[in-house]
Amino acid sequence: MTFSNPVTQRQWNAFRGNKRGYWSLWLFSILFVLSLSAEFVSNDKPLLMSYQDELYYPIFVSYPETQFGGMFETEATYRDPYVRELIEADGWMLWPIIPYSYNTINYELDVPAPAPPSADNWLGTDDQGRDVLARIIYGFRLSVLFGLLLTIASSVIGIFVGAIQGYYGGWIDLGGQRFLEIWSSMPILFLIIILTSFVSPNFWWLLGIMLLFSWMSLVDLVRAEFLRCRNFDYVRAARALGVSPPLIMFRHMLPNAMVATLTFMPFILNSGIVTLTSLDFLGFGLPPGSPSLGELLGQGKANLQAPWLGISAFFSLATLLTLLIFIGEAVRDAFDPRKYLS
C-alpha cells in the first residue's frame, strides 16, 4: 500500500515489518469477513433452491410453506423432512456448509443433548441441541461488532472530551479531571449488572450502558497530548494566523494525538469484548437465545460432562483476543518513532 504522506508510509512499512502482527491482521480480517457473511456460511435455509423449474432465494425472501405444497401459511422450515421431501421431489436445494443457524435445534440427534461432535455437528451441540460451530460463528460476529462499535463510540467521545480539556486547560481541564476521577472510581461491573436489571438488555442497551464508562480510557491520553501540543510552534503559528480553535485542534493537534489513540484502540476493543463475554457468562448480558461466546462458556461450566462446549468457546475466545493483541502490539510498534525512524 502507498500513502501520500511519508510519515504514514513509514508507519505502514513498520507495521508490515512486524510479521506476527501483519499475519494476525490478515487472519483476523478473513475471520471477520467470514463471520460477517455468517448467513451464507451457516444457516438453516438453503442458499439457493429450485422448485418446479423456478429459482428461489430463501435467505433473502421468506416463502410460505404453501408455495411448495405444504399446509402452513408460515415460512417454510426447510430442515423439516416433510418439506424437504416436497421440494426435492420436483427440484433441488443448495445448502450452506453448515446447515444450522445459531438458533436451529437439531431434532435428529441420536443421543441426548448436549451431543458430542459428529459428522453432522462438527463441534457437537449445546444442551438445547443447537450446533456449537454455528453459535460460535454468529457469536464471534456479535462480539467483534459490539467491540468495534464500542471502541469507535468511546474513542469519539474520549477524543472530544480530551481535546477540549487539553486545548483550553485551566478551569475546564480541572473540572473535567475531577469529574473523571469520580466517574472512574465507580464499580463498573456492578453498575452494569444493576442497570441491566432495570431494563431488559438488548444489544443497544448494553452498548449504551458500557459506553457510559468506557469513554474515559482515552481522555487522559488525548488530554496530555493536547496539553503538550498546545505550545508547539506550529500551533502557535496557526493561532497567530488566526485559524479558528476547532480547525487548529482538528488539523494541527489531533494527528499527534491519533498516534496514542490508535495504539490504544485494539486494547479497548479487547476489553469491550471481554466485558461483554463476562456479562453473558454471568447471565446479565444479551437476551436469552442470542449467540454469544460468554453464554457458551457458561454452558461449558454447567455441563462438565460435555467438554467440547467449554473447549470450543475457550479456543475461539482465546484466538480472537490473541489476534487482537498481536495486531495491537504491531500498531504500537509501528507508531513508535524510535522504531520507524531508525
Added chain:
Amino acid sequence: MSGKISIRQLRVRFPGQPRAAVDGIDLDISAGQMHALVGESGSGKSLTALSILRLLPPSAHVSADNITLDDKDISRWSEAQMRQLRGGRIGMIFQEPLSALNPLHKVEKQICESILVHQHLSASDARKRCLELLEKVQLPNPEEMLARYPHQLSGGQRQRVMIAMALANNPSLLIADEPTTALDVTVQENILDLLKHLQREMNLAILFITHDLGIVARYAEVVSVMSEGKVVEQGETAAVLEHPQHSYTQHLINSAPGGEAPPMESAAPTLLHTKDLTVSFVQRHGWLGRKSAFTAVDGVSLNVPAGQTLGIVGESGSGKSTLAMAVLRLVQSQGEISLNDTRLDKLVGNNVRPYRAKMQVVFQDPWGTLNPRMTVGQIIGEGLEVHRKDLSADERTQKVIAVLTEVGLDANARHRYPHEFSGGQRQRVAIARAVILEPQLLILDEPTSALDRSVQHQVLELLANLQKRHGLSYIFISHDLRVVRSLSHYLLVMHDGKVVEQGPTETVFKTPQQPYTQRLIHAAFDETVKSQQA
C-alpha cells in the same frame, strides 16, 4: 600521564546512508592544549568526540587505524577497559547541562557517584573531594551547593557542576561538546574563562567542539575545521583564521554576522505602539493557597516605525518572547497595544482575527515550526484559507508559488513535506507562511539562532531584501548582538522584564549608558585573545 591523544583515520558510517558521517580524520591533541573542532551541524564534530569514548549508538560502524592515549591504542580495548576510561582519564561535558544532570540527585550525589566508581574512597573523603572540585570550578558557597538539586541552579552553575563532574578523577583529556551554546553571553564568557584557567592549572588537553569562530579565535590554540565528515583545514588558530587556505574555512569566516542595518529616514510614521505593556502569570500554591504573580513583562513601552526594524535583545528569561506573544495577542496582557491607531488590546475574541493578517510571526526552532503532517503548500496556504476566502483554489496556489519563489525556494517544494528540507529551508518556509498574507509587521523571534552561520547569513539577507521590497516593519528578537546589529534600526535592551535601555542601534552600541548594556556588549564584542601559543 601526559594525556596526549592522537586519532588516525577515524571513520563512522551509519547503515543506509550513502556517505560516511566521519570520513577518515586525523587529530592530535597534546596536554595543556585546547584543540577546537569547528564546523556546521552535520559535519561530524560530535560523532568524532563520541567515538573516542565509544559512546555512539550501536547501529554506527566505527573504524580507525588507531586511537592512542599516551601511546596506548585504545581503539581495541574491551568494554570494561573503556568504562574505566570514561569519566576517569577522559571527562566529557555536554551542551545542555539540564538534561545531562539527573534531576532527582543532589549535586553531591552526581559528583560523588563518578568519584566512587573510579576511586576507592570513603564517603567522607569523597565529600571532601567534592567540595574541592566545587571550589575549583569557582562555585560560590560549595557547602550549600552540595545539597541542591539541578533545577535549583542557574544554567551557568549547572555547567560548572558538569565541569566538576568531568574533572572528578583528574582526567588528562576533557571533551567539551558545545558547552556554552545553551548559555547567555555573559555566562558563556565566565565558563570559557574557567575552562581556560583549568586547562593551564591542570595541564589538561581539551577537545573543544563549537560552531562559534569567535570563541575559537579567543580561546583555542589549535583548530581543525570540519566539513562533511572531513577535516578540511588544521593548524594554529591565529594562522588558520587569518590566512584560511581552504575555501570552506574562508566561507565560514566570511559568513560571520556583522555590519549595520541600511540607513532609513528617521521620520517614518509609527506602525505599532505599546504603552505600559505588562504580562504577569498568576501562580497559585494549591487549591486554597496564596496566589503569587510572576511578572514576565513589566511596563514596556515601545514604538515600531513603519518600514524599519526594532531589535530586542536580552538574555534568556528577560521576557523578550513573552513580549512578542503579548503584542500578537497570544497571551493575556495589560496595557495599551495599538497598530495603526487601532487599539488591539480592546478587541476580544473573533474581532482580533482580521488584524492577525497584519502581524505575523516567525519562530526560532525550524523543526518545531512546521506541522510534519502537512505539505509545504498546505502550510503556506493555511493563512489564505482564513483571511482570503475570496480566492479560488487556483489563485491560492498561484500565490503560494509566487511567495515560494520570493523566499528562494522551488515552486515544486509545495508538494513536499517539511522533513525533506534543511533547517535554513524550513525557516524560509516559515517566512513564506508569514509574508504570504502581506503583513505590515513581522515579529521574528530568534529566527536564525538555530541555524548554522552560513545559513544564518542567507536568511538575514532574505529578511533585509523582503523589508526593502515590501516596506515591512520587523520586531527582531535575539540574544546575539551581532545579528541584531546587522538588521535593526532601533534597539531595545530588556532585563528581567523591564526595558533597560533603548535608542537608535548605533548610538546604543557605541555609547551604552547602562552597566547591564555595557556588560552585554562587552561580552559579545570582546576580542581579547586568551589562548597562548603552545
